[in-house]
Amino acid sequence: MPYSFFVLSGEHEELARDEVVAISKSYDPRASLNSESRLVIARSAVPWNKIFRRATFVRISGNIVGTFSKPSEIYLPVSKPVSFACRTINLSSRKLDSSSLERQVGTILNQKWNSKVSLSSPHLTVYLIITNTKQYLGYSETQLVPKRPKKAIKRPHELDWKLSRCMVNLSRLKEGKVLCDPFCGTGTIMLEAESMGIHSIGIDFDGKMCDITKRNLAENGYRSRVINSTYQHIQKIKDKIDGIVTDLPYGTASKSSTSPKKLIKDFLSIVPRKKKLVIMYKKGLFEDLSKAKKYEIYRHKSLTRVISVS
Numbered sequence: 001m002p003y004s005f006f007v008l009s010g011e012h013e014e015l016a017r018d019e020v021v022a023i024s025k026s027y028d029p030r031a032s033l034n035s036e037s038r039l040v041i042a043r044s045a046v047p048w049n050k051i052f053r054r055a056t057f058v059r060i061s062g063n064i065v066g067t068f069s070k071p072s073e074i075y076l077p078v079s080k081p082v083s084f085a086c087r088t089i090n091l092s093s094r095k096l097d098s099s100s101l102e103r104q105v106g107t108i109l110n111q112k113w114n115s116k117v118s119l120s121s122p123h124l125t126v127y128l129i130i131t132n133t134k135q136y137l138g139y140s141e142t143q144l145v146p147k148r149p150k151k152a153i154k155r156p157h158e159l160d161w162k163l164s165r166c167m168v169n170l171s172r173l174k175e176g177k178v179l180c181d182p183f184c185g186t187g188t189i190m191l192e193a194e195s196m197g198i199h200s201i202g203i204d205f206d207g208k209m210c211d212i213t214k215r216n217l218a219e220n221g222y223r224s225r226v227i228n229s230t231y232q233h234i235q236k237i238k239d240k241i242d243g244i245v246t247d248l249p250y251g252t253a254s255k256s257s258t259s260p261k262k263l264i265k266d267f268l269s270i271v272p273r274k275k276k277l278v279i280m281y282k283k284g285l286f287e288d289l290s291k292a293k294k295y296e297i298y299r300h301k302s303l304t305r306v307i308s309v310s
């Protein structure tokens with residue numbers, strides 16, 4: 001099975017790592033993944049670009065050929081590219097002369113391929129990934145970055161797209177599955193799901209929020225259902241959904257039908273069993289004693305949010 005690498009952006013490191021694991025395992029349950037600092041190495045049947053297209057916090061990704069100790073050992077099992085570039089990614093605590101390493105490797109590859117060197121838009125990028133324990137050789141062909149969904153209407157209490165996307169990925173839902181956001185607000189989670197080919201159904205008890213979500217979905221040509229009702233409606237559609245991903249009201253900015261504390265408790269008591277469940281709530285609103293994996297996200301001194309995955 002091929003190896004791939006994923007260099008994380010540095011934001012929310014644990015969340016970022018687990019997101020890559022969740023995406024990889026949703027396509028290939030037998031995938032094995034290891035990480036060292038901001039590098040995740042995956043051994044999996046899934047091509048790296050399938051994971052990269054979805055992952056929120058991955059900066060660079062590609063195939064791993066193996067490890068090397070000297071530039072002269074470098075061998076790449078690819079055919080002559082039209083143009084290429086070498087890039088060093090130093091994730092070690094050592095200082096490195098990256099330009100010199102790139103020049104040495106570039107010269108060796110140039111002797112073999114006689115291809116054009118293009119630093120700005122190479123067809124193939126060769127990566128020299130240096131960690132404290134290993135030196136990896138990787139490569140990737142240039143990829144088109146998928147288009148981000150557009151948002152026609154925004155609101156202050158909306159969740160940022162990165163955390164929304166990451167939560168969708170932590171649910172391990174694949175293309176064609178159906179996600180429900182029973183507190184959809186402006187529809188951020190639904191937009192991210194739809195942009196990855198996952199169908200979505202939104203619920204919000206505030207008619208204005210439903211209109212905003214519909215507008216935001218229409219802006220991108222997504223035809224998801226938006227239901228103007230309370231979250232209890234989820235019980236009526238439970239057979240149509242595969243997972244629930246949602247951002248519960250915190251009490252301050254967003255309108256809430258009841259106290260946010262009681263709302264979480266009541267919501268969790270009616271959540272359909274055996275569905276993937278990824279929720280975000282304000283830390284301290286309730287004591288989650290379940291075995292769910294939890295991630296804390298500090299926003300400011302009176303707001304730390306928790307993402308819980310079960």
Ligand SMILES: C[S@@+](CC[C@H](N)C(=O)[O-])C[C@H]1O[C@@H](n2cnc3c(N)ncnc32)[C@H](O)[C@@H]1O
Pocket residue numbers: 155157158159160182183184185186187188189203204205206209229230231232247248249250254255256257258
């Ligand atoms: C934190 S906001 C969700 C923000 C959303 N993730 C976004 O990015 O726009 C919570 C939403 O829950 C809705 N809400 C509050 N109580 C509700 C209830 N009982 N049933 C359904 N929706 C409710 C509010 O109208 C609000 O839009």
